[in-house]
Amino acid sequence: MSGAPVVRHGDPARGAFLLREGLAEVSVPAPGGNAIVLARLGPGDLFGEMALVDQGTCIANVTASAALDGWFVEREAFRGAVSRRGPAARDLQHALTMHLAERLRAMNARLAAVDREDAPTHPPAPESPFEPVRSRKGSFDAARFLAKLPFFDRFPPDEIDEVFAAGRMLELPRGAPLYRAGDPATAVYLVVRGAVEIARPSPAGDRRLAILGPGQPVGFVGALAGGMHGAHATVREAAAFLEIATDDFRTLYFGDEGVSVRVRAATQRHLLESLARTNRALARLATHARLAGAPLAGPALWVETDQSR
Numbered sequence: 001m002s003g004a005p006v007v008r009h010g011d012p013a014r015g016a017f018l019l020r021e022g023l024a025e026v027s028v029p030a031p032g033g034n035a036i037v038l039a040r041l042g043p044g045d046l047f048g049e050m051a052l053v054d055q056g057t058c059i060a061n062v063t064a065s066a067a068l069d070g071w072f073v074e075r076e077a078f079r080g081a082v083s084r085r086g087p088a089a090r091d092l093q094h095a096l097t098m099h100l101a102e103r104l105r106a107m108n109a110r111l112a113a114v115d116r117e118d119a120p121t122h123p124p125a126p127e128s129p130f131e132p133v134r135s136r137k138g139s140f141d142a143a144r145f146l147a148k149l150p151f152f153d154r155f156p157p158d159e160i161d162e163v164f165a166a167g168r169m170l171e172l173p174r175g176a177p178l179y180r181a182g183d184p185a186t187a188v189y190l191v192v193r194g195a196v197e198i199a200r201p202s203p204a205g206d207r208r209l210a211i212l213g214p215g216q217p218v219g220f221v222g223a224l225a226g227g228m229h230g231a232h233a234t235v236r237e238a239a240a241f242l243e244i245a246t247d248d249f250r251t252l253y254f255g256d257e258g259v260s261v262r263v264r265a266a267t268q269r270h271l272l273e274s275l276a277r278t279n280r281a282l283a284r285l286a287t288h289a290r291l292a293g294a295p296l297a298g299p300a301l302w303v304e305t306d307q308s309r
Contacts, residue, residue: 006062013051013058015074019043022068027061035061049103050272052078052096059276090256093264094224100271101221105230142169142192142240149215151190151266159259166252167244178218178233178241185222185229188249191215194239199232210274211236217270223249 006017009029019041026039026047038060041047047062052075081089143164146152152160170189172178178189181201189196195213199206209231212218222229223246244252252263 002064002066004064006064006068007048007058007060009058009061011058013048013056013075015051015072015078016046016048017062018071018073019045019047019068020070022070023065024068025063025065027063028059029061040065046099049096049099050275051075087256090254090260090264093261093268094254097264097268097271098224100268100275101224104271104274105221142242145192146242149190149192151215151217151270154265155259155262159262162259163244163252163263164242166248167242170241170243172235172239172241174235174237176235178235179229180232181229183229185219185225185227186246188220188223188244188246189218189233189241190244191218192240192242195236196239197234197236199234200230201232206232217267220249220267224253 006024007013021043024041024045024047025037026041027035027037029035041062048058050056050059052073055075078092081092143161146160146164147155147157152163155163167190169192178196179185191212191214193214195211196218197208198210198212198218199208218233218241219229252260253267254260
């Protein structure tokens with residue numbers, strides 16, 4: 001029924017919805033009791049997928065614009081399916097990861113198109129005459145430090161050791177480029193110490209998307225998609241990374257063992273954090289436009305998938 005709520009902002013998130021027929025709008029509350037539309041959904045679109053990864057609350061309202069028909073995937077049923085391991089569970093978990101990554105890419109592209117405020121804090125440093133420092137250990141005992149990082153929250157010690165053994169330590173000074181947009185995705189980098197700034201190039205100049213710190217993975221979307229990086233990554237303060245070559249990361253990620261299940265889950269948790277951050281930024285921009293009395297940035301801020309266009 002048109003106007004009927006499907007999910008409400010702040011309610012416990014129970015699972016994901018896949019639309020077969022109908023239309024829906026995604027909105028967030030705004031000052032004064034109004035709602036700001038962030039997305040329009042149609043047949044083939046998925047929403048609520050964040051609930052499949054972590055328990056939490058709904059971060060937006062979803063309201064039917066026309067009669068809806070589709071499927072609901074409850075969180076516990078999904079988690080039970082992926083916990084069985086094997087090729088089917090692996091493929092299901094990977095499909096969700098890539099869906100989240102594509103959603104994040106689309107949201108960041110929209111954000112970069114309308115927000116010029118978040119320029120990188122400093123231009124990339126000129127090419128350094130010093131070679132990056134790569135070693136199995138680095139300047140401190142990184143292996144013992146990994147267990148304290150959020151990425152490894154749910155890993156037993158032997159699986160942390162397995163991930164560490166797959167890579168090598170990389171240390172870079174402030175301002176050094178980790179990679180540039182358009183570079184081949186040759187490795188995945190887990191921040192162990194320091195911070196890295198992610199910026200998206202655009203005709204009007206680079207826009208900062210995120211500052212990532214210890215325990216956060218960098219460059220994994222390009223590695224999993226087998227393509228190039230879509231953004232610049234620049235060291236914001238002297239940093240140490242666990243650098244895992246793309247082929248080695250894919251071996252870890254696509255395996256059927258417990259370590260692979262946990263690597264996929266940790267990757268998804270990072271994507272959820274990034275999606276929530278971008279969603280808040282979109283809502284902030286739309287709210288500012290509304291309060292300023294300007295025409296709502298609506299079409300520029302809406303996140304629409306190919307299916308719903």
